[in-house]
Amino acid sequence: MTTAAAVLDHVPDRETANETAHAVSGFVQAEGDGCRLHLLVDGAHCAACISTIENRLQRDPAVTDARLNLSLRRLSVAWRGDKSHADRIAAAVEQLGYRVAPFDPEHLTRIDDRTGRELLRALAIAAFASSNVMMLSLAVWAGQAQDMPQGTQLLFQWLAALVTLPAVAIGGRPFFRSALQAIRAGRTNIDVPIALGILLTTTISVVELARHGRDVYFDSAAALLFVLLIGRYLDFRVRARSRGAVERLLMLKAHGAAVCHEDGRIEMLPADAVAPGMIVLVRAGERIPVDGRVTEGRAALDVSIVTGESIPQSVSPGDRVLAGSINGASALRIRAANTIDRSHLAEIVRLVEQAELKRGPALTLADRVARIWTPAVHGAAFLTLMGWWLFADASFATALLYAVSVLIIACPCAIGLAVPAVQVVATGALLRKNILVRSGDALERLARIDHVAFDKTGTLTEGRARITEWPRDKDAIVVAASLAAASTHPAAQAIHSAYPDGIPPKNTTEHAGLGISAITPEGEIRLGRASFCGIADAGCNHGSEIWLSRPGFTPERFGFEDPLRKESLHVIERLRAKGFIPSLLSGDREPVVRTLARRLGIEDAHGGLLPKDKLRLLEDWRENGRRVLMVGDGLNDAPALAAAYVSASFTHGAPASQSAADIVLPSDRLDTILTTWLTARRAVRVIYQNLGLAALYNVALIPVAMLGFVTPLGAAVAMAASSLTVTLNALRAGRISQEARP
Amino acid sequence: MMAPLLFLVPIALGLGALGLFAFMWTLKNGQYEDLDGASQRILTDNDSPEHTR
Numbered sequence: 176m177t178t179a180a181a182v183l184d185h186v187p188d189r190e191t192a193n194e195t196a197h198a199v200s201g202f203v204q205a206e207g208d209g210c211r212l213h214l215l216v217d218g219a220h221c222a223a224c225i226s227t228i229e230n231r232l233q234r235d236p237a238v239t240d241a242r243l244n245l246s247l248r249r250l251s252v253a254w255r256g257d258k259s260h261a262d263r264i265a266a267a268v269e270q271l272g273y274r275v276a277p278f279d280p281e282h283l284t285r286i287d288d289r290t291g292r293e294l295l296r297a298l299a300i301a302a303f304a305s306s307n308v309m310m311l312s313l314a315v316w317a318g319q320a321q322d323m324p325q326g327t328q329l330l331f332q333w334l335a336a337l338v339t340l341p342a343v344a345i346g347g348r349p350f351f352r353s354a355l356q357a358i359r360a361g362r363t364n365i366d367v368p369i370a371l372g373i374l375l376t377t378t379i380s381v382v383e384l385a386r387h388g389r390d391v392y393f394d395s396a397a398a399l400l401f402v403l404l405i406g407r408y409l410d411f412r413v414r415a416r417s418r419g420a421v422e423r424l425l426m427l428k429a430h431g432a433a434v435c436h437e438d439g440r441i442e443m444l445p446a447d448a449v450a451p452g453m454i455v456l457v458r459a460g461e462r463i464p465v466d467g468r469v470t471e472g473r474a475a476l477d478v479s480i481v482t483g484e485s486i487p488q489s490v491s492p493g494d495r496v497l498a499g500s501i502n503g504a505s506a507l508r509i510r511a512a513n514t515i516d517r518s519h520l521a522e523i524v525r526l527v528e529q530a531e532l533k534r535g536p537a538l539t540l541a542d543r544v545a546r547i548w549t550p551a552v553h554g555a556a557f558l559t560l561m562g563w564w565l566f567a568d569a570s571f572a573t574a575l576l577y578a579v580s581v582l583i584i585a586c587p588c589a590i591g592l593a594v595p596a597v598q599v600v601a602t603g604a605l606l607r608k609n610i611l612v613r614s615g616d617a618l619e620r621l622a623r624i625d626h627v628a629f630d631k632t633g634t635l636t637e638g639r640a641r642i643t644e645w646p647r648d649k650d651a652i653v654v655a656a657s658l659a660a661a662s663t664h665p666a667a668q669a670i671h672s673a674y675p676d677g678i679p680p681k682n683t684t685e686h687a688g689l690g691i692s693a694i695t696p697e698g699e700i701r702l703g704r705a706s707f708c709g710i711a712d713a714g715c716n717h718g719s720e721i722w723l724s725r726p727g728f729t730p731e732r733f734g735f736e737d738p739l740r741k742e743s744l745h746v747i748e749r750l751r752a753k754g755f756i757p758s759l760l761s762g763d764r765e766p767v768v769r770t771l772a773r774r775l776g777i778e779d780a781h782g783g784l785l786p787k788d789k790l791r792l793l794e795d796w797r798e799n800g801r802r803v804l805m806v807g808d809g810l811n812d813a814p815a816l817a818a819a820y821v822s823a824s825f826t827h828g829a830p831a832s833q834s835a836a837d838i839v840l841p842s843d844r845l846d847t848i849l850t851t852w853l854t855a856r857r858a859v860r861v862i863y864q865n866l867g868l869a870a871l872y873n874v875a876l877i878p879v880a881m882l883g884f885v886t887p888l889g890a891a892v893a894m895a896a897s898s899l900t901v902t903l904n905a906l907r908a909g910r911i912s913q914e915a916r917p
Numbered sequence: 918m919m920a921p922l923l924f925l926v927p928i929a930l931g932l933g934a935l936g937l938f939a940f941m942w943t944l945k946n947g948q949y950e951d952l953d954g955a956s957q958r959i960l961t962d963n964d965s966p967e968h969t970r
Contacts, residue, residue: 222957245954295944303937307930327922334926 202277217274297346304342305397312394335393365545402588410595432464467509477501526814556581584880589869589897596905601858604909609841617837620821621855630807631761644734651731698726789815861908872897
């Protein structure tokens with residue numbers, strides 16, 4: 176896929192000019208007698224976008240259906256005819272000014288869809304059950320106070336049972352399943368007491384109903400289920416929403432590979448379908464899809480995202496290129512060396528998987544609470560049973576009833592809601608600031624960090640080389656700028672942009688990997704490496720300077736470097752002020768890293784690290800009990816991100832780093848890490864308050880239940896009150912702190 | 918006392934069940950798949966039958 180933007184940015188060369196830029200036919204699915212194509216549309220966000228795109232496609236007589244899903248930014252188009260029409264459809268949408276990326280819906284996580292529907296269905300059933308059972312129960316409670324005949328009360332309670340039992344059987348499944356899984360694995364989680372609570376409440380109610388007793392808690396069972404399902408659905412929404420957003424980011428980047436066949440045809444294949452030996456065309460601005468060797472063309476590759484090196488790498492035929500690098504200059508043809516599973520990228524993915532496996536699933540706050548709460552409450556229930564049965568001479572049945580009423584009154588509903596409600600409010604507020612938090616517990620972990628490790632290139636620096644040292648002589652700049660117009664090398668373009676009006680002199684020649692020269696009446700002018708311009712290469716500045724030599728003048732130096740982001744120093748200082756230790760982990764050369772660390776005042780700086788070195792450092796820290804936040808955007812950071820206690824990447828980062836990170840920050844905004852941290856700390860404070868409130872209700876009411884004073888009405892009121900309190904308190908987590916502003 | 922209840926309670930439960938089934942139908946019909954889109958689509962004038970799916 177070549178994007179419209181990339182075509183505009185770069186002058187199309189011989190290869191891109193006469194071929195369609197949108198070879199998406201490899202993604203077409205057959206549907207009946209026609210075809211269907213799924214496209215991800217970037218940039219669509221309003222009613223006008225929907226109608227522009229849909230109307231444009233419906234003007235095409237072959238198109239039978241075109242529908243844009245604005246929530247997921249997915250466009251689904253069906254048409255009569257053959258596959259090749261797909262390219263025209265994609266081109267039509269791009270002409271409207273939207274970027275498109277084809278995708279195969281089979282590759283997307285379908286689980287999300289199914290879980291979401293199951294939870295919504297369960298939620299609807301529980302809502303129906305709890306409202307109707309409450310209607311019946313209210314009548315019974317009112318009837319007990321007045322003179323409702325016993326028979327009518329019984330009828331109402333049987334009706335309540337009729338509604339509640341199927342609702343529990345269907346709506347309780349998510350909890351039962353998770354609890355069973357936990358028990359089979361020999362652990363407990365929050366769902367074990369929840370499932371036990373629901374089952375016990377229902378069972379005791381059926382038993383009491385059969386013996387015409389007073390303690391029929393069907394309304395509590397249904398309400399418990401309803402409230403807990405709300406919590407569960409909120410939790411699911413947090414995950415699904417950010418996962419969808421990250422998936423969208425990845426899909427826009429993970430486009431296919433343009434494979435050149437021998438007959439001159441160019442076919443767009445998914446990157447994993449490229450076989451070794453195939454020739455792949457990589458246009459300017461595109462990512463290299465597979466590892467390989469250049470067969471044709473010269474270009475400067477932006478490898479910052481792959482290795483962390485900030486200076487672009489010049490490649491010419493025969494050079495090895497790594498998947499994930501961005502082709503900055505002109506089109507290249509490469510011969511694929513490995514299929515995607517054996518590439519450098521796949522190696523990183525393997526490291527990421529190993530790191531994730533080693534880190535293991537994080538223990539969430541809710542599960543930690545369950546570990547304290549479950550034995551406490553169940554212990555109280557056991558004490559009640561023993562106390563009444565052995566010491567108060569109650570019958571075993573009565574004692575059991577009181578014990579169960581302890582479990583009912585200490586319902587975990589407030590706990591089940593206390594955490595997800597805060598998480599959904601906090602992550603929602605962050606999402607509006609374009610900060611994606613991939614799971615609710617990432618906020619809990621972020622609030623507990625004590626150490627922050629940064630990647631250099633693209634994280635603390637801008638990730639783009641810029642000219643930072645200009646020669647004093649204005650004239651030299653003008654000459655260099657006009658000569659630089661002849662080259663597409665990023666450094667040359669940076670010089671050229673200083674005087675964009677400069678016209679390159681005639682007779683310029685580009686010497687690959689060295690520089691540019693031009694013959695003028697006065698003699699030869701050269702712009703390029705020190706050695707190319709006849710200067711002894713000092714060695715240490717290799718690759719970060721450009722020289723201009725002119726006949727009759729002393730050579731002039733242009734120093735370029737990857738500048739610090741303007742907010743980096745502020746962020747580091749703020750973090751240090753909060754008591755965190757900053758570290759710098761970079762794949763770039765040691766001297767560059769050292770200089771930068773000194774400027775930021777970071778003492779713990781490591782340069783020349785390979786992805787596995789970064790990973791090892793993170794693992795060492797973890798073994799020493801440090802809770803490290805790792806911030807990085809490169810492919811080489813991905814294993815370290817996966818191993819960190821909590822990690823953040825950027826929207827501009829490498830896809831692998833985004834899928835390994837817990838948090839995805841907006842592109843080029845390092846300061847958002849402070850906002851996120853402050854919001855996380857606030858959210859965790861609200862979560863603790865909520866758990867405290869829930870505990871308060873329990874502490875107040877459990878003694879009442881132990882003494883046997885709980886009635887079904889009392890249980891219902893307590894449940895409603897505690898759920899409402901924690902929900903209202905959760906809303907306070909949405910305020911984003913302004914303290915982070917520089 | 919009992920007679921009105923015998924038909925009022927089933928009616929109440931029946932109406933609730935009706936709402937539940939209506940919700941299940943909308944869920945199955947995919948009406949919650951694009952909530953952002955639905956809120957924007959009402960702003961366009963394409964209400965002619967060929968635009969509805």
